[in-house]
């Protein structure tokens with residue numbers, strides 16, 4: 525929640541960069557054979573729509589209802605998070621608490637950057653404590669209720685505290701830089717602020733796989749040659765010179781199956797999580813890794829940075845105009861009058877949250893488009909359409925398989941199961957002869 529502000533920026537970048545292909549499943553029995561083996565027979569007149577429907581029909585109604593409920597509940601959580609955070613930020617301003625927090629920070633030391641850091645720590649702790657019950661519900665209770673979490677409360681809380689510490693350090697550094705800019709360049713800070721944020725977030729995305737991710741999970745080299753070698757072979761075939769594939773011990777937190785590519789400029793890592801290894805057949809793993817390699821080969825990390833750069837400039841322009849207006853109107857009441865005043869931080873937090881809230885469909889559509897591209901790349905690289913469809917079905921645990929068109933545009937950061945399975949079946953329809961020969 526408040527971490528939407530703290531990390532939204534940080535994690536938006538890493539999400540765009542990481543472009544995680546989240547694939548999940550409880551299905552214990554992977555297909556005995558891969559390739560053309562499936563529920564759908566390969567006849568001469570292979571109908572991709574019928575094949576897609578046949579795959580979707582494999583999910584039992586109660587399981588479908590459960591995953592639909594989980595995913596649709598997430599729509600409401602976006603709204604509740606937004607409303608709850610907004611209330612807290614406005615409360616901080618309206619009660620004068622933010623002004624008191626600023627006064628206190630200024631008494632600690634004479635140095636302005638330390639004022640900023642101190643205020644930031646106060647702000648983060650205050651919002652974390654207030655939103656704690658909602659965070660527990662969202663991140664712990666609800667995840668357990670749907671069978672997606674494996675962590676007990678202690679380790680979960682430990683991860684939350686580590687996240688808070690990362691927010692204190694990185695958020696604090698960014699804010700110290702931004703406030704320095706706002707105070708020195710009162711008219712043009714928004715453009716320099718956007719540029720500085722982009723550089724900072726790029727840096728964060730660069731170091732996160734090496735220094736931040738290991739705080740939460742262990743990353744080890746995949747040693748099993750039966751799985752590693754086909755993955756590395758596919759990587760070489762697609763011009764990726766990776767020598768290692770890393771395994772993330774994601775099962776310590778959840779049952780979700782996922783894989784991702786993180787980092788860039790030399791910190792790139794192709795990572796698959798241990799749930800993927802234990803729950804999927806080799807063909808399914810190859811289908812997933814083909815998708816991940818697509819992100820890498822198509823430079824989604826760099827394109828994501830460009831996209832996020834544009835969003836940042838727009839966001840800062842909006843912040844500049846709207847904060848000026850709000851401070852003129854309510855500044856006396858809030859005891860804060862300028863953008864360079866720390867006490868106005870909750871106003872900026874509220875404004876950026878509102879901006880990103882409105883932008884959710886655009887953000888999601890950008891991500892979903894890249895994910896779709898990676899799917900197409902993965903089909904061509906791994907040539908396992910049925911394994912791809914099986915893996916898409918494993919999403920049924922936590923992502924609604926068959927949404928409406930508008931629903932998908934607004935809420936989906938990955939294509940829905942129906943869209944992904946259809947893409948796989950469409951590919952299969954055009955490669956039947958080839959697949960038949962291989963078998």
Ligand SMILES: [Zn+2]
Nearest residue numbers: 543544545898
């Ligand atoms: Zn992806």
